Amino acid sequence: MEEVQQGSNGTESQAATIPTTITTSQFSQIAQQMSLGGSALTVVQLPGGQLQVQGVIQSAQSSVIQSPQGQSAQAQSTDSEDSQDSDSGATAQKTREILARRPSYRKILNELSSEEVIHIEGKDGSPASTGATGVTVPTTSIYQTSSGQYITITPNGTIQLATSGSEGLQGLQAVTMASSGGAQPGTTILQYAQTPDGQQILVPSNQVVVQGAGGEVQTYQIRTAPTSQAVVMASPVGLSQGKSDDPTMKREIRLAKNREAARECRRKKKEYVKCLENRVAVLENQNKTLIEELKTLKDLYCVKTG
DNA sequence: CTTTCCCGTCGTCACCTAAT
DNA sequence: ATTAGGTGACGACGGGAAAG
Numbered sequence: 001m002e003e004v005q006q007g008s009n010g011t012e013s014q015a016a017t018i019p020t021t022i023t024t025s026q027f028s029q030i031a032q033q034m035s036l037g038g039s040a041l042t043v044v045q046l047p048g049g050q051l052q053v054q055g056v057i058q059s060a061q062s063s064v065i066q067s068p069q070g071q072s073a074q075a076q077s078t079d080s081e082d083s084q085d086s087d088s089g090a091t092a093q094k095t096r097e098i099l100a101r102r103p104s105y106r107k108i109l110n111e112l113s114s115e116e117v118i119h120i121e122g123k124d125g126s127p128a129s130t131g132a133t134g135v136t137v138p139t140t141s142i143y144q145t146s147s148g149q150y151i152t153i154t155p156n157g158t159i160q161l162a163t164s165g166s167e168g169l170q171g172l173q174a175v176t177m178a179s180s181g182g183a184q185p186g187t188t189i190l191q192y193a194q195t196p197d198g199q200q201i202l203v204p205s206n207q208v209v210v211q212g213a214g215g216e217v218q219t220y221q222i223r224t225a226p227t228s229q230a231v232v233m234a235s236p237v238g239l240s241q242g243k244s245d246d247p248t249m250k251r252e253i254r255l256a257k258n259r260e261a262a263r264e265c266r267r268k269k270k271e272y273v274k275c276l277e278n279r280v281a282v283l284e285n286q287n288k289t290l291i292e293e294l295k296t297l298k299d300l301y302c303v304k305t306g
Numbered sequence: 307c308t309t310t311c312c313c314g315t316c317g318t319c320a321c322c323t324a325a326t
Numbered sequence: 327a328t329t330a331g332g333t334g335a336c337g338a339c340g341g342g343a344a345a346g
Contacts, residue, residue: 257331259317265333266315 254330255318258319261331262317262333265331269333
């Protein structure tokens with residue numbers, strides 16, 4: 001479901017990765033940095049059995065991996081700490097740092113991806129080459145409305161309408177949509193569509209605007225069909241006037257944005273958890289390698305002395 | 307077949323932080 | 327001070343598996 005809805009933005013961002021072949025001896029260094037910093041790495045086994053770590057190792061920070069439960073406890077403890085007269089300001093500061101809210105998943109991953117771009121460009125000067133996981137190239141998304149019409153969303157953000165019954169997508173009419181959320185791919189929350197009379201209309205990202213043959217404009221709510229992840233149903237909704245003073249409209253917009261934000265947040269969280277799982281895999285692998293190395297050395301030592 | 311339990315997902319609220 | 331966005335917590339809902 002999420003994949004399709006992201007597609008409604010026309011783009012999907014996925015962090016590029018830098019393949020970095022490492023040796024066993026480098027492993028411990030990396031692992032140490034990983035245990036200190038919030039690095040998001042993935043490890044890939046090459047056909048030859050060699051391990052390849054992809055991603056960026058951040059410099060050591062004081063961030064601590066904490067469970068969500070731990071976070072809710074943080075807020076409480078910081079509050080109570082303020083009420084107490086602490087014996088040492090430095091201790092309080094330290095505690096505050098430890099208990100500080102972890103940076104958002106978006107922040108963590110954005111930092112990673114931006115660093116990666118720099119690394120990639122600096123490497124060979126060519127446009128971002130994809131790593132093992134690669135960068136997803138934005139593709140045209142196709143949606144079907146409840147009235148049987150097809151809507152395409154091209155990578156450049158243009159919404160196009162195709163009449164039903166046509167083979168493929170013909171007779172397209174474009175309604176250009178400008179993102180208000182900057183050019184960051186996959187982060188568009190609200191969009192504005194231009195009506196034929198030049199009026200700007202606020203369009204939540206879970207809606208698309210379609211211009212009919214007669215010039216009339218209709219917004220559609222994007223929803224994934226429960227039976228299929230590939231098919232998206234779009235139902236007509238009332239047009240939302242831009243900058244509405246109506247409190248109910250304000251609330252609607254706020255809820256829509258929050259809905260979208262929650263969705264995005266969950267996606268980021270999943271990504272983040274995957275990164276952590278990859279780190280576990282790397283560390284487990286390293287542990288295994290080191291144990292084997294130790295065993296070999298022990299055997300060697302026994303043979304020499306024995 | 308029905309019920310119960312578990313799990314994943316979603317929308318919403320509340321709170322916090324950063325930006326303006 | 328206000329606003330926007332991010333995220334934890336909560337409850338609702340639906341689907342699948344196990345038990346009756």
